[in-house]
Amino acid sequence: MEFRVNGMDCPSCAATIEKGLQKTKGIQSVRVNYGTGKMAVGADDRSVYDLIPSQVRKLGFEAEPMENNKNMQTYKIEGMDCGSCAMTIEKHLSKNPSVQAVKVNFSTGKMQIDHSTNQKEIIKEVQRAGFDASLDSVRNRETSADNKKKGASTTTISGIFLALGFIGSFTGVTSGLITALYAAAIVIGGYKPARSAFYAIKSGSLDMNVLMASAAIGAALIGEWFEGATVVWLFALGNTLQNRSIERTRDSIRSLMNITPSEATVKKGYQLIRKPVEEVEINDIIVIKPGEKLPLDGEILSGASSINQAPITGESLPVDKQEGDTVYAGTVNESGSLEVKVTKLVEDTTIAKIIHLVEEAQEKKAPTQAFVDRFASVYTPIVFILALLVMVAPPLLGFGTWGEWLYKGLALLVVACPCALVISTPVAIVSAIGNAAKNGVLIKGGTFLEKAGAIQAIAFDKTGTLTEGKPKVAEVISLQNNREELISITRTIEEHSTHPIAQAITTYAEERSIPAMEGEAFKAIAGKGAQATINGVEYFAGNPKLFHEMEVPFHELEERMASLQDNGNTLVVVGTQAEVLGLIAVADTIRDITVQSIQKLKQVGMREMVMLTGDNEGTAKKIAGETGVDRYFAELLPEDKVSAVKKLQAEGKRVAMVGDGINDAPALATADLGIAMGGAGTDTAMETADIVLMADNLEKLPHTIRLSRKALDIIKQNIWFSLITKLAALVLIFPGILTLWMAVLSDTGAALIVILNSMRLLKKK
Template sequence: MNQEQKEREAACCSNDRLSQEIPVQTGCCDTRDRSRETTESHPDSSVLEYRVDGMDCPSCAATIEKSLKKTDGIQSVEVHYATGKMAVGADDAAVHDAIPKQVRKLGFEAAPLQEGKSRETYNVQGMDCGTCAMTIEKHLSSLPDVQDVQVHFSTGKMQIEHVSHPDTIRKEVKKAGFDASLDRGTREHSQEEKKKIRISTTTLSGIFLMLGFAGSFTALPGFLVTVLYAAAVVTGGFKPAKAAFYALKSGSLDMNVLMASAAIGAALIGEWFEGAMVVWLFALGTTLQNRSMERTRASIRSLMDLAPPEAVVLEGGKQVRKAVEEVGIGDVLIVKPGEKIPLDGEVINGSSSVNQAPITGESLPVDKQEGSTVYAGTVNENGSLEIKVTTLAEDTTIAGIIHLVEEAQEKKAPTEAFIDRFAAVYTPVVFALAVSVMVLPPLFGFGTWGEWLYKGLALLVVACPCALVISTPVAIVSAIGNAAKNGVLIKGGTFLEKAGRIEAMAFDKTGTLTEGKPNVIEATALHGSEEGLLAAARTIEEHSTHPIALAVTAYAEERGIPAENGSHFQTMAGKGAAASIDGIDYFAGSPAWFQEMDVFLQEAGQRMQTLQEDGSTLVVVGTRSRVLGIIAVRDTIRAHTAQSIQALKQTGLPETAMLTGDNRGTAKRIAEEAGVDRSFDELLPADKVTAVRALQQEGKRVAMVGDGINDAPALASADLGIAMGGAGTDTAMETADIVLMADNLEQLPRTIRLSRKALAIIKQNIWFSLLTKAAALVLIFPGFLTLWMAVLSDTGAALLVILNSMRLLRTQ
């Protein structure tokens, strides 16, 4: 591969966090193209592709490449972080066999990609408990054509690597009692769900139960009543029984096994009404739970509906309506007032205000003009815009957000992992206890077999930890989905929990609390008028690209003060700029420069000292003989900063701190304006890590908030890293645990409130689930809890846990 090709590949593969997260299958990053290219370069070598797990940054890929290239027998190595793939050209098969072991020594995992193997994502319907996901995983893992499978109950998705046909996978999932469909994108899944017609066996079972119950109070023969109850059991229990069979086959004790056992046991001891009631209540509860969970899972899918399915494209001077999937990079879109922007792009003509709330959560529209970036799903409010498309439909910012959020929802929080471990012990223990209750008391002459068998069956129902297992993931899915719809990416349940426990929050100053660019705060004329001072300053500074010069020019332009006719423009590095106006040399620069020219500054000495102590940079404007005036420039606090800090304190956050490299005077002023409790000043970038650790040594859980560019070490050192400006800063998406998509702190207090409420709801769910189980266990032995009441307590508790968690979807 020549140098030009390598540079082109590097440019393509290092775009941003979103492109790194979404596997690239086409274009210059396609490993198949590179494999072909490598084979042509080394005709005697065989090329194999590997999937590499564990790479969390492009430097990992570079490490693997450098190491393998030093190995004898390896002709070429191409590792692609964006796709998680590696193409290796080697002399013989023995060299290929040793590659996974060598990669493992470097701290990563590599597995050969088999010919025909594919990794697909399926949407799974019907899961209402974590054990359902476990049953599907175990069943599919036993199939020889399946290499890897992961089922996520919280998002209702399954990732599977296999060499069989998708229809085979769907059939196997169907055997386990669930429905699966290939995930073709969020919008397609949403439409598919709307079109799906479900045949309700729950309703049919309920009708048979009602007829049997009514018949028991009439002259209807007893055997007919039993037949009606049996029909209720069969219609409502067929699917759970089928699922129970495959659960047992795969060695899983899920809720279907427990409920099916209870229903069959009730029938065996002649309690047909109890068995029918168990089946119907279980089916009803499952249906309600499924619908509630689908609403929760759909909270993030609704984001995709924000982007319109069609776009108006300008072709040959005509406006042509196309599906967004057919629009290519470089095409020009026409977006009229009131319309949604269909794809990410750059404004090339027109100006307008755009409501970016779906992406960034900003409360106010943002002005857009030529050169501005716009995002799919945002709303054009007034002017007509021509937009050049910069990303395809599947790679838009909003599509990337959905992808990252769904990944985050699949990551287990510490509390969830603990509950799963607890449930894995609890279920078999209570199952064993139920069997003991059925057998031991009557065996030793304590009561009848029927009596203890009934109590054991009730214990089987109580053994199902459904409400407990879903107490955490449903709350986390709801909270992360809510945050995403308001412009905040929380990268997993772990970070949601951490945010709820934060005791101190440290802020980088420049670009976080402040604008990060100089602004004129004062213009003082010593001789002549302020207009004359600003006119001279604008004339000199208009030809400079220095940030301070740009600030002075913008200040004069805002006030409608035009530049004068100047000539002989020049810039003096470290001093300032100069120009000739009406044949006289004028200067705009530092006070030290005028002192070098022996220009008298004493009349402004006191004011200059006050401004400098206040953290301002001074621009002196004058000639070789006198000073016209002084312009004070400094970084100003952001519009939302003080309000956001105050709102944070109202959430109960004990302490806020500011980290800055500025002097103590400047730091004190910004801290007072922002309302932070304390400041660490005169810090080098490395010192910010020390400041974060100092807060941690005081016994506090610390969050660090920065722009994600030069704050990466401090973000990594803190207990929780929060970056802002994710919609425009790639680094923010990579380094932080939580990303504020807007370039301000407006959504930060809401995020902390949401996290704390999520923690409170998780605790409520756990305690409610445990107390419900404890109460059921206590009431079984005196005979107060009937079998159908045990089912009602279990399914009812699970449903209440889901509904309680769904409150997080509406938290403001």
């Protein structure tokens, strides 16, 4: 059975879980994958699986069965303004016997819940905790807009009563009426926070609603009705503004969901039928007219067109597509009419995977966020206890009046709310991940966003990353003047290989109608070439190193080989264990965008760009010069790429590795940050890498690095601003300079400034 594991922040966590669970009776096998956050468990009996979540929790992590996810419903939650609100909802709902599992994520504003009751009951329970919920669907978006209007109207009414009371105090209105106006402002504006506070206390949470409600009630009890009403109104206004701002950051992801049409035109015989995308099945044929968006992923059966793939890959220019090419949901058909065979259901499309991965990414806490949350969880109770001591201790010891110290204690209660600090990191991370996703870059979590901002060196795999990855035969040299036979032998050996060079030779032979021979005993020689037996003779096709090891002489070819290699060609030598029959020179072309991207990375201040290649020294040197990389490692076997990355790390650099996500998996895993390219075509790349460039080029890499660095700067600014604001407020309480309403203004104002500062990341071009 498979489980999803949350809370792992390094591969040693995976090892801890494996060792811990292997000691549990009835468990036969445990395999935890840190990269994907998944765990596969084999057990004697199905009942053992029920124990696993509690056993994993004891080890300090969270595990949920992946098959249960099918029963999970997703709700959109309105009104959360910090992480403690999410905790309050979780604790409140988990006490309901009808709820099997619940998980609320503040960053995405979503709740996943597995329950045995009805939708209305769940919404009612969330409302009891002081928040609004709706099933996460397009139909319910209007309802959430209405909820926002309701929240704004109570704030407005509360503000009117506060203003009337304030004006009345200057116009000779009786004190009883003024107090009544202030009391009305407190009740109307404070009803929702008070209700939330009640459920927070009931579920054992100490959130900002508890602190604010305590301050407002305390102010009323000591006769400070104006202060109490101002506290409530400022808090309500601050919450409304915060919620609207946070919703804008969440919408950066929701807008991705809106790029796919809800219906598709399905071809049935000679009829065209409009169907909801959920009802379209694999192998159905859909018709896409010019100007329409593609509703599902598929393969073109007939027609040719230019497709704007920017929503998926971030590429600025449309891509020409023809029969047999893959197309993606959410992209725009710009010219010709297309018939497309559906290859993926609506929930499995590339855009659906992107949305899922981005939402998962937002749920993963960055190291800074985890530290801030730990700090806040200690800070709040300490300041809360300190506030109680300030209210009681000085008057008992004869220093000042009860009223004076109760007021200072209430101000301290408000300052105990670390809202701006707690919100400082997640909003910045959500904004940056949202910006990246819109530009065709998947950042798998806050951890990787922070790592990208700290990278000093980037190692690039050469083939398919810096170059097109589609090499072509440049020259054929036959020593026995039988060119066609040499190509035929090489085709026979290489037809069984998927290596780009092997495919280049096979294509070259096909184009010239040179057939393969009858062969047997086909064998790949890792990092060196391949072999096959033809007519009882063993033939080899591989790099010069292979023939040097077999001690086969090259004779007059040495000079020619050196010249070809110096000109950037990769050589495939063909022969037997006794002699060389000839060689084929293959050259790969450098992508136009590669040179521009490397220049931009240098402008960003990247310290070192390194190329890793299995090619010979001459080819590597030529390509390094053309692309503008600072350094190269040549003649590498696949495992040598790992050693090259480790060497760069040993030099004290934080290293990112850029590859295709499949062949380069070991090097991607070894680097501090693994970046896969061409994610739109490969599910493996989307699963394994830390950052995925959806386009098949490096165009968006400089933007990703700039965005990550900007995000780090903004997070630091937010944290320092939050801490300094709190410290200033704490210092000003004791001389009596800081009033209750100023304390609320400093708290909600700081939170709002932090959110607006983070939202700058959404607009970064």
